[in-house]
Every structure is written in C-alpha cells, then in structure tokens.
Amino acid sequence: MLEELPLTQWKGPYDADTKARAVAALESGAVLFFPRLPFRLLNSETQFLTAGVADGKAKNISLDHTTGRMQASSLTGDKAQALAAMIERFGAGAASLVRDLLPYREVERARTSFRPVQVKGRSYSKISDDRLLHVDAFPSRPMRDGRRILRFFANVAPDSPRHWHVGEPFEDFARAFLPRLTPHPPGRSWLYDKLGVTRGRRSRYDETMLSLHDAAKRDDAFQQTSPQDAISFPPGSCWLVFTDVVLHAALGGEFALEQTFHLDVGQMADPAKAPIKVLERLRGESVA
Numbered sequence: 585m586l587e588e589l590p591l592t593q594w595k596g597p598y599d600a601d602t603k604a605r606a607v608a609a610l611e612s613g614a615v616l617f618f619p620r621l622p623f624r625l626l627n628s629e630t631q632f633l634t635a636g637v638a639d640g641k642a643k644n645i646s647l648d649h650t651t652g653r654m655q656a657s658s659l660t661g662d663k664a665q666a667l668a669a670m671i672e673r674f675g676a677g678a679a680s681l682v683r684d685l686l687p688y689r690e691v692e693r694a695r696t697s698f699r700p701v702q703v704k705g706r707s708y709s710k711i712s713d714d715r716l717l718h719v720d721a722f723p724s725r726p727m728r729d730g731r732r733i734l735r736f737f738a739n740v741a742p743d744s745p746r747h748w749h750v751g752e753p754f755e756d757f758a759r760a761f762l763p764r765l766t767p768h769p770p771g772r773s774w775l776y777d778k779l780g781v782t783r784g785r786r787s788r789y790d791e792t793m794l795s796l797h798d799a800a801k802r803d804d805a806f807q808q809t810s811p812q813d814a815i816s817f818p819p820g821s822c823w824l825v826f827t828d829v830v831l832h833a834a835l836g837g838e839f840a841l842e843q844t845f846h847l848d849v850g851q852m853a854d855p856a857k858a859p860i861k862v863l864e865r866l867r868g869e870s871v872a
C-alpha cells in the first residue's frame with residue numbers, strides 16, 4: 585500500500601533498482617512515499633502559510649504552467665507573483681522527479697495546486713468532499729480512452745501531518761459498484777461538449793469513473809465499513825500516486841502542494857493495470 589523510497593534529490597539519475605521498484609509499486613496501486621524529500625520554502629515564502637492566500641471560494645489555488653495564470657488566490661501584484669513562483673518551482677521539481685524516476689516518455693504536466701486551507705474544518709457537499717473515499721475523475725476534463733491521473737504531493741506545513749485513508753483495490757471496489765450505476769442519459773456528453781461544460785466529449789470511461797466517484801461518496805455504509813488504511817504524511821515529505829485507481833480520502837492537514845500529470849495507458853509498463861482495462865474486463869466490453 586505504501587512504498588517508501590529513500591530519494592533525497594529532486595533530479596536523477598536514480599539507481600536502476602529504485603526506478604524498477606517505483607514503477608512496479610505505482611502501477612500496482614501503491615502510494616510512493618518520499619519521507620526524505622522536503623520541498624523547501626524560501627524564508628520569504630513562509631508568509632503564504634495562511635488560509636488567507638486563498639479567495640475563500642475554491643478549495644485550491646491553481647496554476648497553469650503553460651500560461652502562468654493563477655486562479656483562486658486573494659493575492660495581487662508582487663505577492664501574487666511570488667506565490668505563483670513558489671508553486672511553479674514545486675511543479676518544475678515534481679516534473680523533473682517524475683521524468684527521471686519513471687519510464688514514461690510522454691507525460692503531460694497539467695495544473696499545479698497549492699492547498700492552504702485546513703482540510704478538517706471545511707464543509708462541502710458530499711460530491712466535492714475529499715474527506716470521503718473516492719477515485720479521482722474530473723467533471724470538465726475527459727480522459728477519453730483511459731488517460732491516467734498521476735499526482736505528486738508535498739506537505740509543506742511546518743508541523744501538521746497530512747492524514748489520508750487509502751481503500752481497497754480498485755477491482756474490488758468497481759466490481760461491487762458497477763452493477764448499481766445508473767446509465768448516463770444518451771446525448772448528455774455530446775451536449776456538455778457543445779456547451780463547453782467539458783473540454784472535449786466524455787467517453788463511457790469518463791462517465792463510468794464519474795459515477796464511481798459519486799456513488800462511493802454518496803454511500804455512507806461503504807464510507808464507514810469498507811477496508812481503509814490510515815496514512816500520515818509528515819511535514820517535509822512527498823508522495824506520488826495514481827489517484828484514478830487508488831481509493832483515497834484526505835482527512836486532515838494544511839499547506840500541501842500538488843502537481844497533476846497525465847499519460848496515455850500505452851505508456852504504462854503494464855497497461856492491464858489501468859482502470860479502463862479493469863472496467864473492460866469486468867464489463868466484458870470496450871468502454872473507451
């Protein structure tokens with residue numbers, strides 16, 4: 585469930601044994617844990633360790649590294665620029681680590697986020713409450729033919745650990761929930777694409793993953809009784825996980841940074857472990 589790697593450097597080269605362990609564990613649904621890899625803030629950046637840097641509406645401040653646009657921060661001017669620079673330095677570090685550690689030749693670096701709000705006290709609707717066990721699925725960003733969601737996190741809080749729960753294997757979860765999902769209305773994915781609600785058209789895979797995300801969060805009995813392991817990520821540690829396949833919940837903590845990556849199923853060392861392949865096996869048909 586947790587594969588600890590002793591990296592202390594954000595850039596390779598890493599040794600062959602470490603790289604082999606990393607990809608095997610990651611694709612098998614483990615969380616890669618880097619206890620000795622702190623993301624260090626500059627002295628001037630510790631001013632950003634307050635919930636006040638967020639605009640109070642969104643959960644996270646996000647940065648699009650391709651445009652430099654930052655969203656959902658309350659800061660303006662030089663301070664906004666300094667915060668964006670901190671998030672960007674983290675995102676670039678995460679990207680070099682992923683590039684040097686894993687065998688994937690084409691990895692898309694998507695958004696980078698800063699999560700400055702204490703998880704515990706937040707209140708949200710069930711569907712947007714990440715304290716409930718779920719697999720990630722993005723309502724507006726279709727993954728079409730099973731493109732993967734890989735996320736790298738750093739706990740930059742001075743003293744609070746980030747608490748997660750990690751659930752049962754995806755296959756067990758999907759087998760239990762698939763028969764209960766109600767089909768999406770025909771034509772909706774087409775309409776959402778036309779209206780610009782989604783960036784491109786959702787596939788059956790996207791609809792299935794969104795339904796699994798929602799059904800898990802809505803099921804109180806599942807939340808309370810399904811097997812879960814608690815993990816505590818201490819300040820100064822990082823972790824990397826395929827969040828589309830690993831059931832996870834963030835129960836507490838403040839001040840995390842996160843970088844999202846996407847890659848095609850064909851890039852994987854073992855594509856059979858992709859959630860789309862698991863769903864196709866269980867359903868006996870293509871869901872792309």
Ligand code: SIN
Binds near residue numbers: 720833840
């Ligand atoms: C999530 O991806 O569900 C939240 C993870 C976190 O913020 O620690």
Ligand code: FE
Binds near residue numbers: 719827832
């Ligand atoms: Fe999540």
